[in-house]
Amino acid sequence: MGDTGPIQQAKLVLLGDMGAGKSSLVLRFVKGQFFDYQESTIGAAFLTKTIPEKGVKFEIWDTAGQERYHSLAPMYYRGAAAAVVVFDITNAESFAKAKNWVKELQRQGNPNMIMALAGNKADLAAQRSVTADEAKAYADENSLFFWETSAKTNVNVAEVFNDIAERLPRAAAALPQQPTGGITLTEPAPEQKKKSSCCSTA
Amino acid sequence: MVPAIRAAPTSHPIPQETSTSPPDAFDGSDCDDAHLSDGDSMMDSSEKEAVYVRDGVAAVVARKDRIMGRLSLIKQNHVIFLAWLPNSAGSMLPDGTFHVSSLMSQLTAPATDRTLYAVHPIPLSEVKAIRKHAPSFGTQHVVLVLSNGLTLPPLYFTSGGVKGLFSALREHTDLIKSAEDPNTYLVNSGGDPMQQSLSGLLLDGLPPSASAAFLAKTGDQDGPGVVSQVWEGVSRMTALAKQAFLESSVALGQPLPENVASPGAEWLSSEAAREAAAASAADSDRLSSGEADTSVGVFELLDKDLLESATSARNAPRPPPLNQEEWLSFLNTEGRIVNEKALRQRVFYSGVAPDIRKEVWKFLLGLYPASSTAAERAEILKQKRLHYGRIKAQWSSITPEQAAKFGKWRERRSRVEKDVRRTDRAQAYYRKKSNVRQLQNVLLSYAMYNFDLGYVQGMSDLAAPLLCIMRDEAEAFWCFACLMEKLEANFHTDCRGIQAQLLGLSSLMSILDPQLTSFLKTKEATNYYFCYRWLLILFKREFSSYEEVMRLWEALWSGHVSPHFHIYMCAGVLGLHRRQIMDDNLDFDGILRYCIQLSGHLDMQQVLRCAEKLCILAGPAGQECLTAAGLKP
Ligand SMILES: Nc1nc2c(ncn2[C@@H]2O[C@H](COP(=O)(O)OP(=O)(O)OP(=O)(O)O)[C@@H](O)[C@H]2O)c(=O)[nH]1
Numbered sequence: 097m098g099d100t101g102p103i104q105q106a107k108l109v110l111l112g113d114m115g116a117g118k119s120s121l122v123l124r125f126v127k128g129q130f131f132d133y134q135e136s137t138i139g140a141a142f143l144t145k146t147i148p149e150k151g152v153k154f155e156i157w158d159t160a161g162q163e164r165y166h167s168l169a170p171m172y173y174r175g176a177a178a179a180v181v182v183f184d185i186t187n188a189e190s191f192a193k194a195k196n197w198v199k200e201l202q203r204q205g206n207p208n209m210i211m212a213l214a215g216n217k218a219d220l221a222a223q224r225s226v227t228a229d230e231a232k233a234y235a236d237e238n239s240l241f242f243w244e245t246s247a248k249t250n251v252n253v254a255e256v257f258n259d260i261a262e263r264l265p266r267a268a269a270a271l272p273q274q275p276t277g278g279i280t281l282t283e284p285a286p287e288q289k290k291k292s293s294c295c296s297t298a
Numbered sequence: 299m300v301p302a303i304r305a306a307p308t309s310h311p312i313p314q315e316t317s318t319s320p321p322d323a324f325d326g327s328d329c330d331d332a333h334l335s336d337g338d339s340m341m342d343s344s345e346k347e348a349v350y351v352r353d354g355v356a357a358v359v360a361r362k363d364r365i366m367g368r369l370s371l372i373k374q375n376h377v378i379f380l381a382w383l384p385n386s387a388g389s390m391l392p393d394g395t396f397h398v399s400s401l402m403s404q405l406t407a408p409a410t411d412r413t414l415y416a417v418h419p420i421p422l423s424e425v426k427a428i429r430k431h432a433p434s435f436g437t438q439h440v441v442l443v444l445s446n447g448l449t450l451p452p453l454y455f456t457s458g459g460v461k462g463l464f465s466a467l468r469e470h471t472d473l474i475k476s477a478e479d480p481n482t483y484l485v486n487s488g489g490d491p492m493q494q495s496l497s498g499l500l501l502d503g504l505p506p507s508a509s510a511a512f513l514a515k516t517g518d519q520d521g522p523g524v525v526s527q528v529w530e531g532v533s534r535m536t537a538l539a540k541q542a543f544l545e546s547s548v549a550l551g552q553p554l555p556e557n558v559a560s561p562g563a564e565w566l567s568s569e570a571a572r573e574a575a576a577a578s579a580a581d582s583d584r585l586s587s588g589e590a591d592t593s594v595g596v597f598e599l600l601d602k603d604l605l606e607s608a609t610s611a612r613n614a615p616r617p618p619p620l621n622q623e624e625w626l627s628f629l630n631t632e633g634r635i636v637n638e639k640a641l642r643q644r645v646f647y648s649g650v651a652p653d654i655r656k657e658v659w660k661f662l663l664g665l666y667p668a669s670s671t672a673a674e675r676a677e678i679l680k681q682k683r684l685h686y687g688r689i690k691a692q693w694s695s696i697t698p699e700q701a702a703k704f705g706k707w708r709e710r711r712s713r714v715e716k717d718v719r720r721t722d723r724a725q726a727y728y729r730k731k732s733n734v735r736q737l738q739n740v741l742l743s744y745a746m747y748n749f750d751l752g753y754v755q756g757m758s759d760l761a762a763p764l765l766c767i768m769r770d771e772a773e774a775f776w777c778f779a780c781l782m783e784k785l786e787a788n789f790h791t792d793c794r795g796i797q798a799q800l801l802g803l804s805s806l807m808s809i810l811d812p813q814l815t816s817f818l819k820t821k822e823a824t825n826y827y828f829c830y831r832w833l834l835i836l837f838k839r840e841f842s843s844y845e846e847v848m849r850l851w852e853a854l855w856s857g858h859v860s861p862h863f864h865i866y867m868c869a870g871v872l873g874l875h876r877r878q879i880m881d882d883n884l885d886f887d888g889i890l891r892y893c894i895q896l897s898g899h900l901d902m903q904q905v906l907r908c909a910e911k912l913c914i915l916a917g918p919a920g921q922e923c924l925t926a927a928g929l930k931p
């Protein structure tokens with residue numbers, strides 16, 4: 097469908113514990129690179145990537161993972177169309193933190209936000225401390241996509257983003273999310289009110 | 299409330315800057331990187347138009363003193379500014395003829411006073427109320443009250459135009475007739491922009507006290523307090539800035555040289571200025587004396603100045619960094635520093651040669667008191683080494699069994715381990731595993747030493763260059779501990795350290811650059827969160843070379859000019875990129891993105907110079923802004 101249509105911009109945010117591999121996933125997806133010594137993120141990083149086949153340009157906000165900086169997160173996830181919550185499969189604590197992020201997004205994020213859960217560092221399966229079943233069950237309960245990924249060996253990285261791209265509301269549906277220019281159409285509210293009061297008295 | 303801006307049906311486009319003017323330093327057009335420069339398109343896209351211009355508007359500053367001038371509303375980058383600027387000796391009529399009104403003959407105010415009373419363009423959002431006086435005989439006049447409570451001198455419309463003013467105002471903002479006085483109109487009463495941004499998510503994570511302080515200090519609130527202090531600052535500031543500008547470029551009454559048209563006359567092209575100058579002597583008089591007055595904020599005034607300093611920073615031969623020989627000349631026979639102030643100044647301007655950093659930094663960071671003798675220092679170091687040994691022993695003696703029962707420590711340790719292995723690994727020094735190990739020891743020791751604070755991301759960035767210079771765990775640890783004395787609040791959970799600095803930056807910017815400030819207000823971006831990383835780790839991530847970072851830190855630690863120099867640096871960086879930010883009409887996300895992407899593209903010398911200029915210009919008013927925000931002088 098509409099492959100040649102206009103490119104739609106989508107704000108996407110990555111959240112998750114420090115060292116889970118958020119920056120690495122983004123770097124793999126956007127630039128096809130991976131660094132063992134990927135530096136920690138302070139504040140946030142910003143990257144973009146267009147998937148022409150899906151007609152989507154992702155504007156990706158990669159946030160800092162440490163709890164201490166949690167209060168800054170709303171600045172990055174507000175208005176986001178999608179979120180990827182990342183944990184490290186070798187670290188149970190990071191899975192617990194991922195659940196907290198999901199909760200927070202469900203409570204405070206954009207209600208139509210598309211969420212994915214990424215169990216990263218799948219290449220380190222030998223040191224796994226979160227099973228795929230456990231994570232999958234949690235994802236299903238909360239209607240999240242779930243992928244086990246490896247930024248290092250490039251497993252399922254593009255899949256996470258493609259999945260999101262496919263679920264993004266198409267241009268028409270996305271329209272109300274666009275910033276409005278300050279002009280709101282006046283609704284015929286008074287008439288409707290009259291009608292409804294008519295009905296209620298009837 | 300930010301004025302709702304609609305297209306003005308009767309607007310007079312103002313000629314734009316032409317290529318004959320020098321490139322604007324603040325456009326970042328001399329920035330090396332292509333993706334940031336893009337200079338030409340920026341200039342073209344700058345929208346400026348006068349939506350209302352009236353000559354023959356006199357300010358009555360004392361009972362008899364009337365100064366004739368021009369009242370105008372200027373729309374620039376979606377923000378409406380109101381300005382009243384004095385004529386030097388009369389006023390121009392729209393047809394270009396020169397007119398001396400009857401009032402003009404009474405003009406007695408000396409030239410200096412005339413500029414003193416100028417109302418430099420202020421954003422309409424700063425105007426709280428306007429009162430109209432229409433006596434049945436006599437001249438119509440208006441009085442403007444600003445949101446900070448300041449009342450401007452009455453403006454007399456000697457050749458009419460009050461009606462026009464009101465209709466122009468109505469077009470660009472909400473005017474509401476006051477319930478108490480039918481002649482008073484409230485401007486922008488529709489809502490408090492700070493309230494709006496507060497209701498957003500940004501400040502929600504902050505403790506109530508911090509949000510309240512933020513609101514009280516930056517919100518459009520009445521009464522005394524920071525805002526009015528800041529405004530007093532502005533009047534002092536503009537006078538200062540003007541003086542600096544006049545001294546540096548335009549001598550009063552001189553015909554306007556071609557190449558100086560740009561700084562003051564942002565909305566008066568040099569082309570137009572020259573034409574006008576040729577047209578009549580009176581006109582040229584008006585232009586030259588009015589030059590400084592037509593600018594919008596200090597940044598505009600300084601454009602040329604800053605450009606010059608930026609260029610000279612690159613071209614002029616710079617004094618070499620403080621070297622061993624010179625360093626020794628600052629020490630007396632006992633090894634005490636004899637002229638600390640001169641030393642700090644020297645460090646500020648030229649930095650320290652790499653081979654003596656190890657010694658000099660220990661003074662700069664406060665590990666060694668300046669008054670210490672060589673013998674005392676040796677003793678201090680000995681004690682500190684022992685102390686470090688004890689701290690290190692505390693954590694290195696934790697056995698695996700104990701660690702298994704010590705969750706807090708395990709968590710802390712794992713954070714440090716995660717970060718050190720990816721800190722500055724591109725630096726030659728940290729390619730060596732043993733050095734990474736030492737960095738880990740320093741940070742684990744600190745996490746034990748300051749257990750209440752623990753390890754917070756960003757600390758490894760601060761510690762890594764210190765260890766690289768000290769090449770000694772104990773010394774690096776104590777230098778880091780000294781640095782953390784200054785920066786600890788940055789890392790507190792409640793963000794209070796950063797919050798205070800952002801608040802200080804915000805009021806500083808409101809006096810240094812009202813135009814950018816009002817632009818940011820329209821974007822609900824006056825929380826300045828886009829400067830977060832700069833403040834948190836002292837620009838460490840903004841420069842890719844260690845040498846630049848170290849040079850910058852030395853300047854900061856020298857304490858010369860200001861103990862909060864890094865805040866002026868934030869102002870400087872924003873100033874250097876203000877054009878781009880406004881011309882591209884960036885929203886909050888856009889500015890955040892823009893600032894993130896500045897990393898690796900800043901010219902350290904240029905930023906230092908610019909920040910220094912701003913610091914000097916802001917003077918005590920600048921320090922007041924910071925003090926009011928809770929930052930110690
Ligand atoms: N083995 C393996 N290591 C990975 C993978 N992804 C990331 N890493 C490593 O894990 C460390 C942390 O990765 P980052 O991408 O920086 O993690 P982050 O979530 O962005 O961390 P913060 O920015 O601190 O929040 C780095 O050393 C990466 O090289 C992966 O898929 N497999």
Ligand SMILES: [Mg+2]
Pocket residue numbers: 118119120135136137158159160161
């Ligand atoms: Mg990261």
